[in-house]
Amino acid sequence: MYLITSTREIKALPRGHRRVGLVPTMGYLHDGHASLIRRARAENDLVVVSVFVNPMQFGPSEDLARYPRDLERDTRIAEAAGAEVLFVPDATEMYPAGFASRLEVAGPALPLEGARRPGHFAGVATVVAKLFHLVRPNRAYFGEKDWQQLQVVRRLVEDLNFDLEVVGCPTQREASGLALSSRNTYLTEEQRQEASVLYRSLRAAQAAYRSGERQPQAIVAAGKALLAAAPLELEYLQLVGPDLEDLEQTGELGDPRQARLLLAARMFGVRLIDNAPLVQEEAT
Amino acid sequence: MYLITSTREIKALPRGHRRVGLVPTMGYLHDGHASLIRRARAENDLVVVSVFVNPMQFGPSEDLARYPRDLERDTRIAEAAGAEVLFVPDATEMYPAGFASRLEVAGPALPLEGARRPGHFAGVATVVAKLFHLVRPNRAYFGEKDWQQLQVVRRLVEDLNFDLEVVGCPTQREASGLALSSRNTYLTEEQRQEASVLYRSLRAAQAAYRSGERQPQAIVAAGKALLAAAPLELEYLQLVGPDLEDLEQTGELGDPRQARLLLAARMFGVRLIDNAPLVQEEAT
Numbered sequence: 001m002y003l004i005t006s007t008r009e010i011k012a013l014p015r016g017h018r019r020v021g022l023v024p025t026m027g028y029l030h031d032g033h034a035s036l037i038r039r040a041r042a043e044n045d046l047v048v049v050s051v052f053v054n055p056m057q058f059g060p061s062e063d064l065a066r067y068p069r070d071l072e073r074d075t076r077i078a079e080a081a082g083a084e085v086l087f088v089p090d091a092t093e094m095y096p097a098g099f100a101s102r103l104e105v106a107g108p109a110l111p112l113e114g115a116r117r118p119g120h121f122a123g124v125a126t127v128v129a130k131l132f133h134l135v136r137p138n139r140a141y142f143g144e145k146d147w148q149q150l151q152v153v154r155r156l157v158e159d160l161n162f163d164l165e166v167v168g169c170p171t172q173r174e175a176s177g178l179a180l181s182s183r184n185t186y187l188t189e190e191q192r193q194e195a196s197v198l199y200r201s202l203r204a205a206q207a208a209y210r211s212g213e214r215q216p217q218a219i220v221a222a223g224k225a226l227l228a229a230a231p232l233e234l235e236y237l238q239l240v241g242p243d244l245e246d247l248e249q250t251g252e253l254g255d256p257r258q259a260r261l262l263l264a265a266r267m268f269g270v271r272l273i274d275n276a277p278l279v280q281e282e283a284t
Numbered sequence: 285m286y287l288i289t290s291t292r293e294i295k296a297l298p299r300g301h302r303r304v305g306l307v308p309t310m311g312y313l314h315d316g317h318a319s320l321i322r323r324a325r326a327e328n329d330l331v332v333v334s335v336f337v338n339p340m341q342f343g344p345s346e347d348l349a350r351y352p353r354d355l356e357r358d359t360r361i362a363e364a365a366g367a368e369v370l371f372v373p374d375a376t377e378m379y380p381a382g383f384a385s386r387l388e389v390a391g392p393a394l395p396l397e398g399a400r401r402p403g404h405f406a407g408v409a410t411v412v413a414k415l416f417h418l419v420r421p422n423r424a425y426f427g428e429k430d431w432q433q434l435q436v437v438r439r440l441v442e443d444l445n446f447d448l449e450v451v452g453c454p455t456q457r458e459a460s461g462l463a464l465s466s467r468n469t470y471l472t473e474e475q476r477q478e479a480s481v482l483y484r485s486l487r488a489a490q491a492a493y494r495s496g497e498r499q500p501q502a503i504v505a506a507g508k509a510l511l512a513a514a515p516l517e518l519e520y521l522q523l524v525g526p527d528l529e530d531l532e533q534t535g536e537l538g539d540p541r542q543a544r545l546l547l548a549a550r551m552f553g554v555r556l557i558d559n560a561p562l563v564q565e566e567a568t
Contacts, residue, residue, distance in 0.1 A: 007445055098527075100391030101409070101443035107384030125385070126444075129413075133445040159385035160410075161291055161417040243382075 001075060002085045007094070010048075010087050010134045018045035022137035023083070024128060027051035028068040028182035032172040034081040036141040039169055041082030048135050049078045050087040052094065057123030068185045087135065094130060103129050105159075108151040108244050112262060113273070116235060121152050128153055129160070137164055145171040145179050147262060147275040151244060171274075173199065179274045186270045194231065195267050201226040201237065202261045202276040209256065209278050216247040219278070223261060235264040235271075239278065285359060286369045291378070294332075294371050294418045302329035306421035308412060311335035311372075312352040312466035313361040316456040320425040323453055325366030332419050333362045334371040336378065341407030352469045371419065378414060387413050389443075392435040392528050396546060397557070400519060405436050412437055413444070421448055429455040429463050431546060431559040435528060455558075457483065463558045470554045478515065479551050485510040485521065486545045486560040493540065493562050500531040503562070507545060519548040519555075523562065 004010045021040030025033050033049075040047045051074055058064035071088065078086055102122050109121035132140065142150045150168045157166050172180045176196035184192055205223030213219050216239045223237050239247045242258040253259060259278035264271065288294045305324030309317050317333075324331045335358055342348035355372065362370055386406050393405035416424065426434045434452045441450050456464045460480035468476055489507030497503050500523045507521050523531045526542040537543060543562040548555065 011445065011447060098391060098439075099443050100389055100393070101440055102388045102390070104386045104388055105384055106386070107382060109384070130443075130445050133447060136447070155382075156385055159383050159414075161295065161414050163295060163417060163420070 001079045001083065003075070004085060004087050005089055005093065007089060007134055010085075010089075013048075013085065013135075015046060015136075019138045020044055020135060021047045022131065022135045022140045023047065023049045024131050024140065024142070025049060025051055025074075026053045026067065026182065027074050027088075028070055028185065029074045029077040030172070030180045030182060030184075032143050032145060032180040034077055035172055036143060036169050037078060037081035037083050039167065040139065040141050043139060043167075044137075046085070047083045048085040048087055048137065049074075049083040050089075050131055050135070052087075052089055052127065052131075054094070054123055054127040055091055056095065056126055057120050059117055059119065062117075063183070063186075066186075068182055087131075094127065102126055103156065105152050105156055108148060108155050111244055111246065112236060112238065112240075113148050113264065116264070121149070124149055125152060125156050128156065129162075132162055132164060139165045139167050141167045141169055143171060144168050144275070145181065146273070147260065148244060171276075177203070179272075181272065183270055183272065187268055191268045195272060197226060197230045197232070198263060198265060198267075198272060198274045199276070202263065202274060203280075205237075205239070205261050206276065206278060206280050214253055216251065216253055220248055220261075223263075227265070231267065233266040235266065237261070237263040285363045285367065287359070288369060288371050289373055289377065291373060291418055294369075294373075297332075297369065297419075299330060299420075303422045304328055304419065305331045306415065306419045306424045307331065307333045307367070308415050308424065308426070309333060309335055309358075310337045310351065310466065311358050312354055312469065313358045314456070314464045314466060314468075316427050316429060316464040318361055318365040319456055320427060320453050321362060321365035321367050323451065324423065324425050327423060327451075328421075330369070331367045332369040332371055332421065333358075333367040334373075334415055334419070336371075336373055336411065336415075338378070338407055338411040339375055340379070340410055341404050343401055343403065346401070347467070347470075350470075352466055371415075378411065386410055387440065389436050389440055392432060392439050395528055395530065396520060396522065396524075397432050397548065400548070405433070408433055409436060409440050412440065413446075416446055416448065423449045423451050425451045425453055427455060428452050428559070429465065430557070431544065432528065455560075461487070463556075465556065467554055467556065471552055475552045479556060481510060481514045481516075482547060482549060482551075482556060482558045483560070486547065486558060487564075489521075489523070489545050490560065490562060490564050498537055500535065500537055504532055504545075507547075511549070514551075516549045516551040519550065521545065521547040 021044030023036045103125040104122050177199035178196045201223040204226050205219050208219045208222035262275040264273045305328030307320045387409035388406050461483035462480045485507040488510050492503045492506035546559040548557045
């Protein structure tokens with residue numbers, strides 16, 4: 001395993017004719033990340049995992065300072081999953097004095113997380129563009145857990161004509177249904193059990209659809225019903241279309257296979273997000 | 285000469301191990317562009333000239349609609365100067381429906397043109413990033429005539445870790461001293477003679493420095509003196525440092541070899557810009 005911390009070195013990484021897969025992460029890797037790395041391993045000749053807690057995507061009142069870090073553990077997990085290179089720059093390496101550029105994405109970056117975390121997706125888009133230039137991957141892997149981020153990255157890659165494939169990978173979950181997230185480490189085991197209500201609410205909305213409900217309002221209401229009694233502040237639970245448009249606003253379900261449920265809530269002082277397709281393909 | 289109009293085709297351009305030089309232009313080529321193309325020809329194995337009047341870098345009250353266009357002439361000039369590929373996309377090819385990305389640069393993009401043409405440098409930076417991804421040049425050539433633009437592109441390339449070299453090339457001038465610009469076509473021959481006062485004012489400021497003047501204010505005043513009686517509206521004539529900081533504000537000349545005179549003025553209904561180093565190296 002090569003540990004690279006400088007942008008100069010990662011740019012000079014010998015690659016020959018190897019196909020390169022990049023898995024950008026903020027570290028504190030879990031099985032969700034491992035599944036991205038394994039997928040990248042299967043589809044490429046060389047896998048680079050970046051570990052960078054990107055200050056540009058955190059708001060002033062967010063958890064940048066306490067975001068969990070454990071490079072030794074990350075190294076073990078990344079290597080076991082098939083990574084050959086870990087790129088771990090520090091903030092001054094990525095944003096040296098005089099840095100002045102910022103990639104703004106409108107469209108899919110505007111609603112939901114974009115409305116609640118000003119500057120967040122500009123931070124994501126900017127660091128992703130830098131990583132793409134530094135690593136020059138043939139494919140880049142992102143988890144569907146951050147569904148809106150995945151749409152923003154796809155938009156960015158298409159708009160700016162990046163020459164690579166963006167691969168979205170399914171969310172990994174605990175047995176309770178809670179989506180894996182590095183931020184789950186802020187919760188106790190008992191709190192994680194309680195937080196699984198978030199995914200259960202998405203399942204309840206899916207169930208309403210399966211029972212024949214076709215009104216976006218009613219589908220969302222079925223999801224929200226489960227959250228009413230839970231110890232959380234709901235930021236949003238929305239049913240959205242392929243461009244992240246709020247289907248309760250349009251009142252039209254459109255193609256149900258393109259509809260998705262997205263939620264964000266604060267539980268036990270931690271901001272958690274999750275999402276699921278309206279029409280869940282059952283595991284066979 | 286290959287004329288390519290689609291992003292798909294330019295991306296697929298066979299290059300083998302050839303070094304590629306890119307000369308991004310808005311067309312209506314003149315000897316300034318030709319000098320960039322010849323330089324690119326000398327330093328690379330394959331020269332791509334892009335011709336795209338980029339709507340994103342024009343303000344609503346600017347000259348997008350009347351900007352001069354002549355593809356046949358451009359083809360002849362580019363070929364004679366050594367280009368093999370002319371990339372001429374239309375606006376829907378570069379900005380298809382749903383396009384939502386925008387590269388903002390602060391720092392060198394903020395003062396001067398940036399303050400007077402809101403969105404201009406974001407438009408430049410965005411299209412330049414797209415062209416870099418589409419053509420993947422080893423070197424990209426920009427004229428010093430657009431000095432601030434050159435600084436913005438250098439900033440962008442460094443900030444986002446683009447893997448290419450930005451080459452700035454000296455301004456070409458008419459015999460009168462007027463900087464070559466596609467916009468000069470808006471002027472009659474007589475008006476072009478009168479417009480040479482812009483360069484003469486920069487020369488007057490240089491002369492003040494050569495005579496021993498070291499106060500930024502006095503140097504700028506020497507330049508402005510020539511413009512007072514001319515039929516123009518001066519937008520700015522500034523002496524700036526390496527980060528485009530206004531040296532009249534700081535009151536310090538700093539390293540004179542890093543100082544530059546920049547001006548913008550409206551003459552005969554046309555907005556013209558020019559610039560020159562404070563310390564002009566005389567032709568030998």
